[in-house]
Each structure stands twice: as C-alpha cells, then as structure tokens.
Amino acid sequence: MSEADASEGAPAGREIWIEKYRPESFEDIYGQEEIVERLRSYVERDDLPHLLFSGPAGVGKTTAATAIAREVYGDDWRNNFLELNASDERGIDVVRDRIKNFARSSFGGYDHRIIFLDEADSLTDDAQSALRRTMEQFSDNTRFILSCNYSSKIIDPIQSRCAVFRFSPLSDDAVRQQVEDIAAAEGIEVTEDGLDALVYAASGDMRRAINSLQAAATTGDVVDEEAVYLITSTARPEQIEEMVEAAIDGDFASARSQLETLLVDTGMAGGDVIDQLHRSAWEFDLDERTTVRLMERIGEADYRITAGANERVQLEALLASLAAEE
Template sequence: MFSGPPGVGKTATAVSIARELFKDDWRENFTELNASDERGIDVVRTKIKNFAKTSPIGGANFKIIFLDEADALTSDAQSALRRTMEKYTSNCRFILSCNYSSKIIEPIQSRCAVYRFRHLADDSVGERCRHVAEKEGLTIADDGMDALKYVAQGDMRKAINALQAAALFDTTIHKDAIYRITATAHPEEIAELLKIALSGNFISARKKLDSLMLEKGLSGEDVVVQIYRAIFDMDVSGKKLVALMDMIGEVDFRLTEGANERIQLDALLAHFALAEEQ
C-alpha cells in the first residue's frame, strides 16, 4: 500500500515496479484502475476479478493490479476486495494507492506492507523541472523556478502541469506566467495584504483583497491557504499568532461548509486588524 499526498510518485513507483519485474511483458501483466471513477462493489466483482483470475503472460509468476485512490472505495467494496485478494493470491499481487491510509479498512491494511510517501523537497521539484525544461527546449528563470516551487508545495504533478501550461506562452518561464496560470497571488502581495491588515487599516486591506480576487481570480479558499502560508513569515508574537491561526482555521471550516466567502474573508481581515489593538 502506497500512502501519501498526490503528485509524489505513487503511481510512477507502481509502474516502475511492474516494468522492472515483467520487462517487455509488463503491460500484459499489469493493470491500473482508479477507484475514484468507480467506487462501488461492481468494480471488484467484474474488472478486478476478470483480470485476477487469468494466468500471467510471458512466464511471469504473477500479475499486478494497481488500484489508485483506493480510499475512495466504499466499505462494501473494500470488504469484497479483501476477499478477492485472498482468493487470487497465488497468481496476482495488489498495489493500493491512497491519500489517507486511515480510510482503508483494517483487514486490508493488515494484509499490506504500508509505504508512506511525503511531499517532495523543493530541491527535488526544481531538479526535475530543470530536467523537463532542458528536454523541451525551455528556459526557466530563477524567479520562475521559485514560483514553480511555491505553487507546487511538493506536488511534482502540479509543478509539471504549471510548467507545461506556461510553455504555451513563452519558451522562457517567468514567475508572472506561473502565478497567472495557476490563479495564485504573488507571495509578496499576500504579505502586503497581511501587513496592511495587521496595522489596523481594515478598509485598505479590504481594497487590497478586492484587487487580488478580481485580478488573480482567486477563490476564498485559495486566499485562506495563502494567508496561512504567509502568516508564519510575519513578525507576529506567539499569543497573537495562536489567536490568528485559530481564526484562519475557523474561516477555512466555514468556507468548507458553504459559507459566503466574501463575508468570511472580510471577517478574517477585521480580526487581523483588531489583533493590533489586543
């Protein structure tokens, strides 16, 4: 079982294992299913069983079923999967990929060796992006690389997608293209927004927020996430930081529950402005 955030190489690792084990016959002895597309028990009863019950090809000792986003399967489907794993263990191996191993039922977890993947380091993201850019004849400016690392947050898939989209506009990748394509505000602009709010100037902070949301196309959740990332770089005392983090978490929860994002963001900025007086 591969457990970890998206874009860190879980699927690539599974494919690499299959290619190493089966060589030229890997496509015939390896199948990939995405549980988020078909969450019900039917995918276990039909697709998985049909592949599992056939013999390996090319002299291989077993075949591999890779079930991506296995944590999206319903409990009934996971129970059926457990029985299938036991029944076809002689000629089939299973690799499960999930974001949260806690969503996998215990009987399956106990039958798996769990490998936990973590977010990739910024240096690893940068190195791979440089490699892709070199192969594609692109040039990544230093500020463009910093922007790629910022928007990726350790997610290689997100970094490469942003690089690919930016390459449609210019062969030299700068930060403005990356932030515009990914609908992300410049970190400096978020820092400026926080400075204005923390100085107690609520009206100016609200105007700054307006310009960010309209010009950058940011959603309320995007703004909250970027504020969360930026607040730790601000000169804020311990107790005040705790209070601000509590409010950020509360607003994030309310937005998840469907609250009006404009009202919630204004309330968050007001809380920041009042923090100066406390």
C-alpha cells in the same frame, strides 16, 4: 511503446509533459529516495507483498506502481498490470468482477500479476470488504497495490495485509531539479525568479509544477515569475503578507482592498487564499502569539467555507477580526 515514445509521435507543442516525462524506472523518480530504495529491494528479492501507497496528489504514487511493473515484467508489463480508478468505479461489482476476472485469467512466465487500484479511499466499505476477501483468495498469483490520499479511510483488515508506504510532499530541491531538466530538454529559458515561483506554486506537487511549466512556456520565450503567477492564479508570498500585516495594524480598508485584488484581478478562489495563508503564516514577520491568533482565524474561515459559507464574506471577516483585536 512507452508514454514518452507515444508522445514523440504527437504534433509539436501538443504533448502532455506530465506523461512525456513520467519516470519509467526507479532511477528516474525524483524525491522519495527511501521509499524507492525499499521498493527496489522487494523487486530484487522477488518478494513483492501487497502494497498501500498513501499521500497527497502529485508525489509519485502512480509512478512508483508503474515503475514496479516495468521492473518486474519489462516490455510485457502492460499485459500483467491492471490499473483501475476507484473514484470512477466505486461499487462492489468492480471488485467482484473486473478484479477477479483479471486475477483468474491465465498468464505465463511470472509468479504473479499486479492490480493497481488508484484512489482506493473512494471505495465503499462493502467494496473494501469484498476486496479484502479477493486479496486472500488470489494471494498465490496476484499482488495488489492500493493508492489513496488518506490511509485512515482504508479499513484495518486491508491495511494489515499491506506494506504501507506514506509518500510525503516532494522537497523543493526535487521539484526544482525536474523542472530544470524538463526545461533544458524542451529548450525553454526559465529565470531564477520563475523557477522559484514554480517551486512555490507547486507546494510539493510535481504534477502541478510540470503542468505550470508547460502552461507558462506557451506565453512567451522566457518563463519568468510574472508568467508563472499569472498562469497558476497564485499570489506572490509578499502580497499575502502585506494583506495580513495591514489587517493586524488595524488598516482594514487596505487589507480588504488587497483581498479584492487577489479575488478579482488575480482570479484566486477563496480556498486558494486560505491555503496560501496557511502555508505562509509561520513565515510572516509576526510574533508567536499573533501567528497563533492568525492560525485560529484561518481555521475558522476554512471550516465555514468548506461548510458552504460565502468565501468573500468569510475572508473579510477573517481580516476584520485581526484588525478589531488591535
């Protein structure tokens, strides 16, 4: 039984939409067209190599892995597909025991089984070395699909044994299309402004877009811009721009007041403010020299917050430095 079938048996309103609408085949995947085409050719030629998927969260890495299993094994895919999350099971024992036991176990009718190791960049170096040897030992009857956020954290001997696929953040059109399809399927009215807000808040992350849609849909009959920004604790782009422009114009008190609104009233974390500043910096109506100066200040604040400094102090210092240079 598929995830969609399982979720249909759940009480109304309690389905998790990211699972209910998870694509089950290559045709259902939104975005990543070039990657999907290459993966489809592997399956059609029955020539599946070890694979390494890298990229940010919510862009289709896990979905692509399960779609491969469904295409290769059909209804029997669960018996020939082992999924492990390396962030929970990081030790070398997992590689030596669970993976080896699955790779050794007998199966009928197929040339190989698939082991999907999610968040593989969380594996220790020793575990990755053990995984490399396991990949060699069971290459005759097992294919590995590794998923990670940062391929640079995967040791070179593993990367050289895999076909590497780099998943990019999904396009706004891909996110918009799936959100529209889900809203239509669920009978939800989404305004054009609300749709724009969902796409903006998602920032290329389909999982975030779907979760935000489901959360916003519980607040009323219509999903509009206000509901989306409230649910996602995201500032409107114009709020961020007004805050920065006030600081650049030397009005530190006004900029600080707007920052206070974002942190207290909107409930944003300092890191979220930094992320939105970084995303929007080149869209502000600023000259190039000022934008470069802003990016430099954003980098400094981000580094200090990551190192454990107080978020509000660093953000106020960022605005103060912009105001002081005028």
